[in-house]
Amino acid sequence: MHDTHDTHDDCGCDGGDETEPPAAADGGAKIGGDAATDGGAVTEPPAGDGDDFEPVDVFEGSEMDLRPGADSCYKCTSCDTSCPVAEVDDSFPGPKFQGPEQWRLKRKEDTEIDDSITGCSNCMRCDGACPSDVPLSQMHNTARGEYVQNQQPKLSREYIRNRILANYGTLAGLGSKVPRLTNAIMGNSLVQTVNEKVLGITAERDFPEFADQTFRSWWKQRGGPKVQSEDKRIAYFHGDYANYNTVEVAKALVRVYEAFGYEILVPDQRCSGTPMFANGMLDDARRSARVNVENLGDAIEQGYDVVASCTSCSMALRQEYPELFDFEGTETVAANTYDALEYLLVHENVIDPIRAVDAADHDIPDFAYHAPCHSRNQGLDRQAVELFRHLDGVDVEDVGDSCSGISGTYGWKEEKYEYSMEIGEEMFEHMEHAEGQTGMTECPTCSMQMEHGTGYEIDHPLQVLEAALVDTDVEV
């Protein structure tokens, strides 16, 4: 599989130029677009017996041959029934169209990507719903990348707005240098109105506040790791949000892992790329991914496993990178990256210490837990509720399998805000019916949406672990 490099000029990657067939020399500017045939006309039965079989490159010159995936679709429409956007937005044709059908349509010359692709929120729920392993989100990502590259005007409000939203980390890096000033400006209702009118960023939401001190600055100030270990080592991928905004989540990870005896490395890193994929900004995503794969790959070579506290970050590193890029080490990083709670549950006995905790002694409230879609897609949707079942005196109620509706940047777009809230309605209702008046989730933007819809405070499971196990009388 080739990557989808639009051009190698600016990324400087070593991603396979020499090995690519000549027809693909223009990179993936048109992902499989220009050399398409009308579908299978050039397939010829392989000559000879099975030993001589050589697969025929049906779509010669295409960067990414997703045909096997498209052909696996038998049109059961299970993906469409799993799609939270199709549920509320009747103009959105659903994942089956955006994936296998759109892919086939664009085999034809002069067929453009249908602009409804921008309606997809990249929740990736369709991947889990498909009984036939069609790589739906990969198809959506490539189609969206092609649409943005070739069809979306670069001076349009949508493009500029989406580019800003997708590159949140860059702006956050600037804003967090003067956090109080930034918070004051972004919280100003006039600024919010201008954002909505000029940029199309909804004024309904309060911009997330920047922490007074970033996590990286805190980490540096404390002198890095407090625990040294030869055999228990993790490299922490905090992502932008835990660095600039919810630093308490990142600090909780450090304290919990150190309590279990882990040496922690905080490698240089950029945005995981999640908001870039969702907005079709594959060039931006590639630049970030390249840095991340290189730095995390180095850490893995030194014996570290990568853990992330945000389930969209781990999803990007584990699934989207190998599906979209092929830097050296991409697969290795994917195979050695874990969600923070997942990793702890595999390698440590967390259950017995949790059983020994009496929540009343630690001021731990009851929770309404929401599993983020990107956690669900990794099969991690049950781990928090199943772990905290063992926490005496705390009720952790799963508020159901609906999407929160914000899907990263989706719910920040002025024209998507209403849909976003409509999708979230089921979760809000279930949260209000749950015993707990505090929310819990792994995803920073789900957390925003939960707070926005209910006014609850929202914790990360790592913060609950920290409250229960760190600096308490419980032996870990």
Add this chain to the structure above:
Amino acid sequence: MAIESDVVVVGGGLAGATAALSAAREGAHVHLISANESTLRQASGLIDALGYPEPGPDVDGDGGASASGPLADPFAGIDDLPETHPYRVAGADALREGLALFDDAVGDLYRGGHTDRNALVATTSGRTKPTARYPRSMAPGVVSDERPMLLVGFEAATDFDAELAAERLSAAGVPFDVSGATIAFPGEYRADAAVTRLAHALERDEDAGNGRTTRQRLADRIRPHLGDAERVGIPAILGDAHVEEVRADLSERLDAAVFEVPTGPPSLPGIRLADRLFEALDEAGVSMTTGTPVVDFESTGGADGDRIDRVLIDRNGARIPYSAEQFVLATGGLVGKGLDSDRERATEAVFDCHVPQPDDRTDWSAEGAFADHAFARFGVDPDGTMRPLGRDGEPEYENLRAAGGVVGGADVAREKSASGVSLATGLVAGRTAAEEA
């Protein structure tokens, strides 16, 4: 280290859910691992046990052996099945107990538990299917009921032709008058709107224009076709969790018993069943991991060991180990991908258990599409506690059991026995695994 439990069940369909529930009720801590969301979400929601007896020879010369009519009592047909059939291996009591476990788990969502006898339910193609249990929402549609029936289809939902289904039912000699009508679903939707979209519009009774709600307008559109009909069958999209509320409301508006006709995937009755079983598993304390296939395993003494220590799931390239005392394989058959096949042979996909099969591949199938094909009975060969046996007749692993479609010996599509085989084998596999865990 690994994720630890007493029993690991691999596969989240009906067999896996049954095995997990039955093991959990014996007191075991169970972990249920499923490669995808439950296949029940694609299932019709009907729970068959044994619909047709062991077929006789091909007397009508169409390549298919002739079966007599549907069985009134599934238990009456078990003794006539071959000795290798899972019902014979597990015993008729296993089916009875499996059905009882099911009845207990689904509660008021289902009907049919009051009797051993099969019900006949009309399908979207106008056939009748013998089934042991059926969703409550389908109850007024049973064929033994003699009240006149109207079937209603929707223009956009092309997989149900109500007129054709009515014609076929009449031709089959059902004991009631039946007619069909096709109408437009009320409200403005995409032509290819997802069935869940329409179901939720009915459940929430959304505004459907002209100041009328979806249910009001649906009843208005059905009423002119009603005639003498005392019951009305509609494709199974009458809401999600609150189907009974939707049905009661429509029944009152039409002064006729409204029921659901089972449809193909994605299926609301299947989704409701999956949700209900999931709740039962959650209440029983079963841990669940979904979306992650089991791709490898480790056994004591290496690849030829006699005891499985752990299975490994694939999570986007990372291998996560799950260890347990006992394992249950419930990965499905050739369609469910629990069995794999190439040009040489059919294999069991996870543990490579022995799958009895003709040496010559041309003997896998017979002439005629609906004939008695050998491949339809492919699967592992279990002992009385559902342990897959090797070529030598000894258990492949002392702590591995199998349930559902991966178990060989039954032609479930012809017999109409897929659900019952899952319930019977799942019950035995789960219970014996828990006893030894």
